[in-house]
Amino acid sequence: MFSKGLKDVVAVQTHIASVDGEIGELRYRGVLVNELIPAHSFEEIAYFIWHGELPTEQNLKYLENELRKGRDLPSHVQTVLDALPMDVSIMDALRTAVSAFCHTHFLTKSMNEQAIILTAAMPVIAARHYRKQQGVAAINPNPQLSHIANYLWMLTGKIPTSIQVEALETYLTLTMEHGLNAATFAARVTISTESDLTAAITSAIGTMKGPLHGGAPSGVIALLEEIGTQEHIKQVVEGKLQRKEKLMGFGHRIYKTEDPRSILLRDKCTSMYGQDAWLDLATVAEKEITTLLEQYKPGRKLYTNVEYYAAAIMRSIDMPPALFTPTFSMARIIGWTAHAIEQLQDNTIFRPQSEYIGNK
Structure with a gap:
């Protein structure tokens, strides 16, 4: 049966999230977001979506430390960013820079480790290219700041207020995952070919760039x-x-x-x-x-x-419109990577049928 845009077609079974539009419920790993998110940080919710459980104190410290380490972009990725023209959009810069992570040292890491590195790199890439477009020098990451606070710091060079961090963190934890949207589907389709996580996230970023999906408010x-x-x-x-x-x-x-x-x-x-x-x-x-x-x-x-x-x-927080979709993407990468990892745990390559309606 043909369904344009695959509307209402169930293509995936997942443990990651569920969306019930009739009663207005969004659940991460079976837990209502209104019960989960108010009491936990971006890092804790990311861990929960990746692993299905909240982190222990030791696991949280490990994740926070790995995210801080991941802010230091490989030299070749920095070179790629430096070579991009200023008029390249931030989403295109993200797509190009992320694709450059497909080097041997990165690919030998586990997929969970790769997910952390790419998550850490996204806000750094966005902030560096944004400041390049503004004609000002890049700002180095601040290891004393959280994932969200450091992003705002790298954009402006000012320590953000707690109000700014709390508001943005709430928004980003609520947009980490939202079922089989177009970008998440693109990531799963790519990884289903037994490609790599870098390719899957590159596909997702390209999909998110489209105004029908990642359009800014x-x-x-x-x-x-x-x-x-x-x-x-x-x-x-x-x-x-x-x-x-x-x-x-x-x-x-x-x-x-x-x-x-x-x-x-x-x-x-x-x-x-x-x-x-x-x-x-x-x-x-x-x-x-x-x-x-x-x-x-x-x-x-x-x-x-x-x-x-x-x-x-x-x-x-005076966020310019050019950063809306990149900022959204730095949250949604949590869901993209979780879905890519889940896809490979019980993989079948996506191969839907097409119906020919041309001349005979």
Whole structure:
């Protein structure tokens, strides 16, 4: 039976994550994200997705140390980055630099070790190429900082505030994994040929680059900037609804109720109320916009999606739009690598059929 885009076709059985759009549930390894994520760091959640259990204190220290070591890019990868023209996009720089990890020393490591190295390298690559595009010198990693804090440090040269780190960390832990999306499927298809992890992640990055998949929440930022202050929410939003304009950040193709990731991000932003003007605006605006949507589009159940609060967080830390998808990718690589490793544990090469409809 033909299904365009393989919609609703089950192609994979997985232990890694499940998405139930009807009731609005996202689970990592069977555990609801709202139970798992608030109490754990990026590093702990990454370990959980890779191994199916939370790390012991010893395992966490090992992972944190290996991630710090992985921030030191091999000299040939740095040379590749230095050779890229400034107008090459950051996603293209990621794809090219990651593909350069296919050297013998790297390939002799276990896949779990490779996953850690590539995870550590992603934010370093993105930050280096971003600063190159800005015409400023690269900033060396800071071994005293966590994975997320170091990323922000390498972008700006400033130690980020705890508010910035907490907000971004919550967003990135919520986007590590989300079922068999296009990029994850691409990674599994590539690794199913018994290729290597580097090739699988390169395939995933190329897929994520497409605007239909890894599109940035720029539209939400534009909405929040147009609103500007809490006093203007109703005026701006009602004007858009009366003109039948789409409100970016509301509605999701999978979730028929509230996006569980959005709920957690809202809770995080609410807990920080009064400490960041953009996060404050987003939390107040969501309530008013949801009420107005129910008045103008009754029964449609248009709730915020993860992009809404992602946009607020990105705006609050002055993250430029060119970094939105690369930043998303540095979280999603956790899921990509987990799926690639799982695929090889019970592998069958993907070989769907095509239906010829041309001239006979």
